Amino acid sequence: MPSDLVIIGAGIAGLCSAYYARRRGLSVTVLERNAAGADACSTGNAGMIVPGDFVPLASPGMISTGLRSMWNPESPFYLRPRADPDLVEWCWRFFRASNAKRADAAGPILTAAQMDSRALFVALSEQAGLDFGLQQRGLTMICATPHALEKKAALLDKAKALGTRATLLDADGVRALNPGVEIACLGGLHFPDDCFLDPRRLLEALHRAVEDAGVEIRHGVSVTGWQRRGRVIRAVQTDHGEVEGKQFALAAGSWSPRVSAGLDAHLPMQAGKGYSMTLEQPPAMPTVSAILVEAKVAVTPMGRRLRFGGTMEITGLDESISQRRVDGIIKSAGQYFPQFPASAFAGTPVWRGLRPCSPDGLPFVGRLRKHDNVLVATGHAMLGVSMGPITGEIIAKLANGDKPPAYAAAFDPDRYN
Ligand SMILES: Cc1cc2nc3c(=O)[nH]c(=O)nc-3n(C[C@H](O)[C@H](O)[C@H](O)COP(=O)(O)OP(=O)(O)OC[C@H]3O[C@@H](n4cnc5c(N)ncnc54)[C@H](O)[C@@H]3O)c2cc1C
Missing domain, CATH: 3.50.50.60 (FAD/NAD(P)-binding domain)
Structure with missing residues (x-):
């Protein structure tokens, strides 16, 4: 049947x-x-539930960021040029979508869908036998430079207009959310309704x-x-x-x-490869999840473990690991969190996954x-x-x-x- x-x-x-x-x-x-x-x-992703993330991947500034990152082997973004009509079409459509009008139109849709999804997650987590470590403790986009902080501050009004709760924090505000963690930053944008979980x-x-x-x-x-x-x-x-x-x-x-x-x-889709590393015994434990904005690194507490994830490499269905870009994630972690030098990651296995990306x-x-x-x-x-x-x-x-x-x-x- x-x-x-x-x-x-x-x-x-x-x-x-x-x-x-x-x-x-x-x-x-x-x-x-x-x-x-x-x-x-x-299974190995950063496990963030982000109704506060209403800016689509294709958004103003992405093309110039991408072009600038192309030549840096440790950068979080990389597109390997290749003579592939599917890639050419995807890039063209991505370029066409990367403007304020399209991003503004996508914002309310992403917010509404993700708010509904968040509510379904909460309902799922309340079902017997469905324990996956859901934490409703929020997410902070942590900024280390004035430019990044200004850009995030500019999102505050948009967030409010979409009905998303968000607060602009100074450096002490970011630290106050994460007692015991040294954080080198200027401030951040905090989304209290974002959540995180252990995806496996x-x-x-x-x-x-x-x-x-x-x-x-x-x-x-x-x-x-x-x-x-x-x-x-x-x-x-x-x-x-x-x-x-x-x-x-x-x-x-x-x-x-x-x-x-x-x-x-x-x-039309391209795979966007990313990496994660999960520290079993982290030197310090943030309370809330974080995006290290300039480095585009995600940081997620998962019980006693702490996961760092990042990079977006458009390199086809190639699942190999680029150690240079993994090193970029490790370096960034230490720049924002001085308690996490490169030695804290020694021997930590690297996971990789291919994000299915529409243009x-x-x-x-x-x-x-x-x-x-x-x-x-x-x-x-x-x-x-x-x-x-x-x-x-x-x-x-x-x-x-x-x-x-x-x-x-x-x-x-x-x-x-
Ligand atoms: C580093 C990193 C961090 C991320 N962090 C987050 C985050 O914090 N929050 C978030 O929302 N998202 C995050 N993502 C993105 C998220 O992981 C993906 O969007 C999501 O996992 C995609 O799920 P999927 O089910 O579409 O695809 P997949 O998980 O890839 O599942 C597709 C399945 O289809 C199977 N399959 C393929 N071909 C066939 C076939 N021919 N026959 C049968 N089966 C087949 C595959 O084996 C696979 O199991 C992250 C991704 C990465 C790489």
Whole structure:
């Protein structure tokens, strides 16, 4: 008997879709090419839930920042030039989206979706058996230079207009939030409603919850193609044979464009590689999560452990680790937190993940126009965890024939088709 919904990919987007679809009574199968417990982008990230982050990746100033960083091997941003028409198209669309008008239009949509997602996270964390270390303690964007602090201060009015609580802090204010931590900074912008969690615990909890609810998760099964009957997809081909379904959801992260080959779909996406390192015994423990603004490094307490994450390398699906850029993260950590010299990171394993990046900073979440029974849930870039639950909720509503929130129209997966 075909499942009501077959989901491709067991990252945060796929598992949240499975969770909310099953809660609506749909039968669900998840196909994941990796073994259970393997690393994906959804496990080693910074685990921040950021309704206060309403500025999309494509925003004014990003192009010049990117060009300036290109020649610095330790910079947090890098784009490897290559003769690839997909990259050329993505860069062109990113360039077109990086202006104040488009960023201002994206702001209210990102805020509304992330506020809804935050509320779903809180509800999830209150369910028995779903403990993933959710901390509702806020996030501070810490600035070390007057220029960065001025730029963040300029966001204050926009944040308020969007209904986002935010406070501008001086250096003592930043330190007061993190007793016992030496912080070299001029101040910061604090978002008290942002949250953080341990993403691996979240994935494990969701995995258990959906399996307990009757979802079949098939690991080690890679989707290789689509079986069509006219506009309708009847089954996916996999390396373990065909899997039939009534509806399908493509949630294969950075590999989604590749998996979508054979569909009448066009998902311009690039993988944005990032690294993280998790200190098991940090020399000091911040109380709230932080973005080190100039360095673009995320810092997240996870129980007794502390995670530093950063860099955005547009280098295709290459998963190799650039030690120079990892060194850049370590150096920045010591500049903001003098208690964290490079020696504090000695021997710490480096994790890497590929963020699925759309060109305009909005995800692709919705139904494909040319295939009545295919849904898409990808392209969240730096917001995949933060928007995980609302993504799952939208997919589940669409799969069940319910109306999604109005803002989901902006996530149309056919907007470039
Ligand atoms: C350093 C770093 C820090 C980050 N910090 C944050 C943060 O603080 N907050 C936040 O919101 N986001 C953050 N992100 C981004 C976030 O991690 C991603 O947006 C999110 O994990 C993407 O989830 P996904 O489910 O779309 O993709 P993935 O997690 O990549 O999952 C896709 C899955 O699809 C599977 N798959 C691929 N191809 C196939 C196939 N052919 N058949 C079957 N299965 C397939 C893959 O194996 C994979 O398991 C960070 C990312 C990085 C790199």
